[in-house]
Amino acid sequence: MKFNILRDHLLAGLNDVMKAVSSKTTIPILTGIKIDVTNEGMTLTGSDADITIQTFIPVEENGEQIINITQTGSIVLQARMFNEIVRKLPTNEVEIEITNGTATIIRSGKSEFHLIGSDATEYPQLPELAADRQFTIPTDLLKSIIRETVFAVATSESRPVLTGVNWKVDGDELICVATDSHRLARRKVNLENLPTDVTSVVIPGKSLNELNKILEDTNNPVQIVLTSQHVLFKTDDVLFFSRLLEGNYPDTSRLIPEEFKTMITINGKSLLQAIDRASLLAREDRNNVVRFETLENQTVEISSNSPEIGKVEEQIQVESLEGETLKISFSAKYMMEALKAIDGQDVVIEFTGAMRPFILRSVADDAILQLILPVRTY
Amino acid sequence: MKFNILRDHLLAGLNDVMKAVSSKTTIPILTGIKIDVTNEGMTLTGSDADITIQTFIPVEENGEQIINITQTGSIVLQARMFNEIVRKLPTNEVEIEITNGTATIIRSGKSEFHLIGSDATEYPQLPELAADRQFTIPTDLLKSIIRETVFAVATSESRPVLTGVNWKVDGDELICVATDSHRLARRKVNLENLPTDVTSVVIPGKSLNELNKILEDTNNPVQIVLTSQHVLFKTDDVLFFSRLLEGNYPDTSRLIPEEFKTMITINGKSLLQAIDRASLLAREDRNNVVRFETLENQTVEISSNSPEIGKVEEQIQVESLEGETLKISFSAKYMMEALKAIDGQDVVIEFTGAMRPFILRSVADDAILQLILPVRTY
Numbered sequence: 001m002k003f004n005i006l007r008d009h010l011l012a013g014l015n016d017v018m019k020a021v022s023s024k025t026t027i028p029i030l031t032g033i034k035i036d037v038t039n040e041g042m043t044l045t046g047s048d049a050d051i052t053i054q055t056f057i058p059v060e061e062n063g064e065q066i067i068n069i070t071q072t073g074s075i076v077l078q079a080r081m082f083n084e085i086v087r088k089l090p091t092n093e094v095e096i097e098i099t100n101g102t103a104t105i106i107r108s109g110k111s112e113f114h115l116i117g118s119d120a121t122e123y124p125q126l127p128e129l130a131a132d133r134q135f136t137i138p139t140d141l142l143k144s145i146i147r148e149t150v151f152a153v154a155t156s157e158s159r160p161v162l163t164g165v166n167w168k169v170d171g172d173e174l175i176c177v178a179t180d181s182h183r184l185a186r187r188k189v190n191l192e193n194l195p196t197d198v199t200s201v202v203i204p205g206k207s208l209n210e211l212n213k214i215l216e217d218t219n220n221p222v223q224i225v226l227t228s229q230h231v232l233f234k235t236d237d238v239l240f241f242s243r244l245l246e247g248n249y250p251d252t253s254r255l256i257p258e259e260f261k262t263m264i265t266i267n268g269k270s271l272l273q274a275i276d277r278a279s280l281l282a283r284e285d286r287n288n289v290v291r292f293e294t295l296e297n298q299t300v301e302i303s304s305n306s307p308e309i310g311k312v313e314e315q316i317q318v319e320s321l322e323g324e325t326l327k328i329s330f331s332a333k334y335m336m337e338a339l340k341a342i343d344g345q346d347v348v349i350e351f352t353g354a355m356r357p358f359i360l361r362s363v364a365d366d367a368i369l370q371l372i373l374p375v376r377t378y
Numbered sequence: 379m380k381f382n383i384l385r386d387h388l389l390a391g392l393n394d395v396m397k398a399v400s401s402k403t404t405i406p407i408l409t410g411i412k413i414d415v416t417n418e419g420m421t422l423t424g425s426d427a428d429i430t431i432q433t434f435i436p437v438e439e440n441g442e443q444i445i446n447i448t449q450t451g452s453i454v455l456q457a458r459m460f461n462e463i464v465r466k467l468p469t470n471e472v473e474i475e476i477t478n479g480t481a482t483i484i485r486s487g488k489s490e491f492h493l494i495g496s497d498a499t500e501y502p503q504l505p506e507l508a509a510d511r512q513f514t515i516p517t518d519l520l521k522s523i524i525r526e527t528v529f530a531v532a533t534s535e536s537r538p539v540l541t542g543v544n545w546k547v548d549g550d551e552l553i554c555v556a557t558d559s560h561r562l563a564r565r566k567v568n569l570e571n572l573p574t575d576v577t578s579v580v581i582p583g584k585s586l587n588e589l590n591k592i593l594e595d596t597n598n599p600v601q602i603v604l605t606s607q608h609v610l611f612k613t614d615d616v617l618f619f620s621r622l623l624e625g626n627y628p629d630t631s632r633l634i635p636e637e638f639k640t641m642i643t644i645n646g647k648s649l650l651q652a653i654d655r656a657s658l659l660a661r662e663d664r665n666n667v668v669r670f671e672t673l674e675n676q677t678v679e680i681s682s683n684s685p686e687i688g689k690v691e692e693q694i695q696v697e698s699l700e701g702e703t704l705k706i707s708f709s710a711k712y713m714m715e716a717l718k719a720i721d722g723q724d725v726v727i728e729f730t731g732a733m734r735p736f737i738l739r740s741v742a743d744d745a746i747l748q749l750i751l752p753v754r755t756y
Contacts, residue, residue, distance in 0.1 A: 310493040
């Protein structure tokens with residue numbers, strides 16, 4: 001293997017695949033980045049066994065020569081070291097050459113790095129995914145779906161399947177649900193060409209968070225392939241593979257109440273900020289619980305107190321307030337995350353009593369639903 | 379105590395004094411911020427016992443009414459909580475009122491916080507410093523002096539006096555020296571009205587780092603008062619007190635060699651970047667040692683190797699190279715920090731052999747001197 005490449009392109013590719021590389025891996029070869037050079041260009045692969053990211057740098061792009069190949073080949077180089085070396089090279093011209101077995105030289109300007117690589121054949125193979133079973137989502141919509149659901153996954157491993165987001169196909173509708181059993185986030189979206197063979201998968205929350213970091217805010221389509229064990233997200237430059245979580249995802253539809261006793265329409269941003277302030281004192285006792293009470297005159301009061309520090313009270317005017325009066329307590333953190341997912345619009349909150357789960361949705365549409373279980377304090 | 383204040387001014391003041399407040403303090407009252415309101419304005423004080431920062435917000439500034447005082451008074455409020463509350467208040471109008479003993483109410487918009495404060499008389503008194511013994515340094519020069527010396531203080535507490543920077547007055551010259559016994563940084567500066575009674579103090583490195591964060595990049599004068607136990611830095615808005623370190627600072631002048639066998643003039647930035655690259659591999663073995671060797675044709679070579687990872691070599695053209703040939707090894711970290719202190723200019727490096735300390739200075743002037751002890755490897 002011997003080739004020259006422009007450093008900024010190599011760095012951009014490394015930046016993507018490095019997101020999959022973990023220093024905590026127990027598989028030594030996965031501390032490396034695999035480099036494959038063919039006559040078409042260079043493929044970089046990074047993986048932590050759960051997530052695998054692959055990026056391709058073509059020989060030529062938009063008429064610009066990016067790579068000049070003298071000899072094709074493959075090698076695995078220690079990821080963190082290779083990335084740091086490339087970042088600090090003195091010029092934009094980089095030459096990479098395997099001289100003997102896995103001995104690799106990186107040259108740039110008057111710098112010469114000699115690295116001991118690993119045999120590329122030892123690097124794990126990627127799963128083979130049939131490209132005919134794919135559907136597409138615009139990148140910005142996919143990013144929204146992730147942002148609106150993934151925060152609600154369980155962080156504890158006591159029920160591993162709850163650390164992922166359930167993607168379920170129902171006709172032309174993709175239903176994405178996450179829950180940690182104290183709150184639930186659901187996003188529905190209508191899409192074409194949804195798969196009919198694999199109709200319910202659980203994608204690890206960690207994978208979706210990493211994917212979200214890599215995806216740019218465009219409306220270019222992301223191609224998605226679902227199999228029973230893997231999901232592949234494919235953009236122009238990047239292939240993102242994730243292992244799926246095993247186990248049956250619970251049926252959450254019956255958790256969502258259908259009748260309500262108190263219904264409030266309120267500005268989401270005002271409520272978010274008031275709860276943020278109340279949580280300053282709520283946090284001190286570590287339970288992070290705030291109280292919410294309906295008052296006269298289309299007003300609600302948010303309050304919390306900490307016996308040692310003090311208390312806080314705040315009244316907010318609501319857009320509308322229908323049904324029974326209510327005193328309820330809930331986690332400030334859950335409420336703030338739910339409101340952030342609905343994002344600044346007027347929100348509708350529907351309650352069925354102080355000890356029953358309540359739901360939040362945008363006043364504009366039903367696509368996003370957030371459910372929160374209250375905390376008993378009154 | 380009862381007054382109204384504009385939130386952005388309060389926040390700016392808090393931002394300064396919070397830098398002195400430590401969550402690790404063993405003195406409970408120092409987890410608080412002291413607020414003193416007089417008819418002239420509001421004084422905020424924060425302290426960790428070693429550093430005390432005080433800032434004053436006047437009732438009126440540039441014709442703008444900042445504070446509206448109904449009743450003067452003093453209170454201590456829990457620092458982190460008070461700061462977060464002020465940051466999150468809904469409007470720029472803040473009312474603070476002591477209602478009963480130390481019970482304090484903070485109002486803004488429709489938010490009302492009730493905090494339990496502490497008695498201001500329990501807060502430690504500031505040292506009394508005579509204002510007639512002060513000298514001044516332009517703020518940007520003071521920041522340079524700190525930057526050029528403080529990195530070289532000892533981080534270990536085995537000789538506590540070395541964790542500070544020695545400021546010594548010699549006639550019209552202030553000589554600032556820091557050393558951790560492996561390297562030394564010295565900055566000399568000519569100033570007027572230097573004190574004649576207190577002529578050598580050791581200022582904790584931590585205090586100088588915090589001071590540097592607070593000082594803005596202007597050429598406004600900073601007034602400095604030295605006593606045998608404290609130093610005070612005084613700007614228009616802020617008083618910064620630091621306790622001094624006790625003990626005699628060693629006489630470092632005899633450590634600095636006066637005769638040299640090899641003398642090199644080299645571009646500081648090129649050398650810094652080459653050493654940064656070489657240190658990538660040097661770091662792996664945790665000793666962080668790079669090799670430096672004079673070659674023919676006005677060239678030096680920087681290299682390092684790590685048996686498991688590989689090696690790196692790089693040649694740099696020097697401006698001039700006089701005297702004996704040389705092979706020497708040193709800490710990449712010390713060299714990089716010394717070069718950063720000299721800051722991008724051509725530097726002169728003077729060596730007295732592979733096992734003797736060597737010095738770096740700017741080609742332009744002698745004000746900054748950096749000394750490094752080599753490491754035995756050849």
